[in-house]
Amino acid sequence: MTVRQSLISRTNKLLNLQTTATTSTSTGTITTSPWNTRLRELAKQCQFTQALTLYRQMLRSGDSPNAFTFPFVLKSCAALSLPISGAQLHCHVIKTGCKREPFVQTSLMSMYCKCSFVDYARKVFEESGGESRKLTVCYNALISGYTLNSRFYDGVVLFCKMRESGVSVNSVTMLGLVPLCTLPAHLGLGMCLHGCCVKFGLDTHNSVANCLLTMYVKCGAVDCALKVFNLMPEKGLITWNAMISGYAQNGLATHVLDLYHKMELSGIHPDAVTLVGVLSSCAHLGAHIVGREVEQRIQCSGFGINPFLSNALINMYARCGNLTKARAIFDHMPEKNLVSCTAIIGGYGMHGHGEIAVQLFDEMIRSGIRPDKAIFVSVLSACSHAGLTDKGMDYFAAMEINYGLQPGPEHYSCVVDLLGRAGRLNEAKELIESMQVKPDGPVWGALLGACKIHKNIQLAELAFERVIELEPMNIGYYVLLSNIYREADNLEGVVNVRAMMRERKLRKEPGYSYVEYNGRVHLFLAGDGTHPQAGEIYRMLDELENVVKEHVGFYRNDQERRSNEELLSGMGMHSEKLAIAFGLLNTRPGTEIVVIKNLRICENCHLFIKLVSKTVDRQFVVRDATRFHHFRNGTCSCKDYW
């Protein structure tokens, strides 16, 4: 018996087949054709398990599959990711003499690719006849397979070969090829492929244009994506979705909301995909009210059970400061997945509820969900914000030991922050030096931040030197070092940093704050007088400053009082303060005022808001670049920093 015969025989045994065709069929009357018709129906309705069952029944009945049978069955194996069954089918294909049928070959290739056996697909491709006879569909199947398996180089080489062999390229070729470009480094090739599409007149296909648009988005070339979008005469739901999620992925949250409104005006109804993109942008902006409207829309439209949407809602509410609502949605989810847990844990972490975050994480592990790298970022940052140093270090160790996850720079920056806030600066520095991967800007930046808290100038200078090698244009680090020098009365240092900033033509990003009120975003810049209520706002601010100055004396010792007086004496018209004054003027007593700040909230404002929260009996939540600060009755939720 040859190897192939033995494989076939084993395969047939596995599939419970009759290798002899002599047994009479149980149904008798049924012929191959009705089996195929039924298989086609099942595959069309995505009932893949049933399709495979039917195929087995067919074999048991003694009917032989033919070239019209295999595409449906192979498609079912691909959809269910069953490579062994797929390989067994491959044996049946050979046995029934169908291996020369192009329809069967392409189905086989697609099945192997979808099951990640792309080299088997290549084999089928190579066995499928001479280059000159090879069909476009064969190339298409393998090219899309390379894309699916992120084999960038192989995909490009095969496309070149296809062009050289003179095989004609069609829209499906481009649909398979264009998504190979997923990184900014691939933009050049992506533009080249765009050129090919234009050359072959394929860029007018809506599906190809959608694909090009998405490619540009993934390569970070949002302006190119927008050009493709604007040139499309008829924009369907998928096109709008691609552009909306493209903006969302590139952090252009305000563009998302604008486009969402335009989409509605154009008469296209959003679906779950659209709303996921919109919710993610609401989360970035802290646009609570728009987010709530989206939730109502979901409830009306009846697709509320989609786990993607639930996760997006949890994320949105958590990042808008409404943890209660986020938790309620989380608790009501019938099946919580890793993403749901990441969203809720990240939410608790940002709000300083590290204990709840780690408790939820432990529960998740117990429930059998395997953590990934992303959730460890949430957990570690939750620990660092809540001062759970040892717990955080335990998780960091468990990452690699228990779950085989190699920590990336994003984890190291959390751990450096964790150790740094706890004052363990040297340990933090040693950790950076021991890193397997190259430390990035945020890692050294975390150390620099910790040096500010613990007033360690020497280490700060080292961290600064490293961080600006990596991110020379990031203004935040210069400001941080300058402030460290200022606090230490090292004027020479301050002057030097300022000189460096001037030399490199770095200008401070303007700080702004906003409050969402009455369905609109009210934006404030420091010293800004353009708001319609500016007069009232400044009068309110005057009043508040007087009240606050009187209450500086609440503090226990002279040193604390003096340093607070010093802080308050430098009071300017900061954007946070304008936003708070606006909130006090316009919202009902007793309600919480939520302010979003693009940069880190400054110490001066921090103290100011703390004192205001005591004297006017209101609660404030300020979300800044890294976290939430809850101010209530003269205290702030942050235990470690302020």
Added chain:
DNA sequence: GTAGGGTTAG
């Protein structure tokens, strides 16, 4: 009667 393809969450 059959194959190859595009958009979604942290």
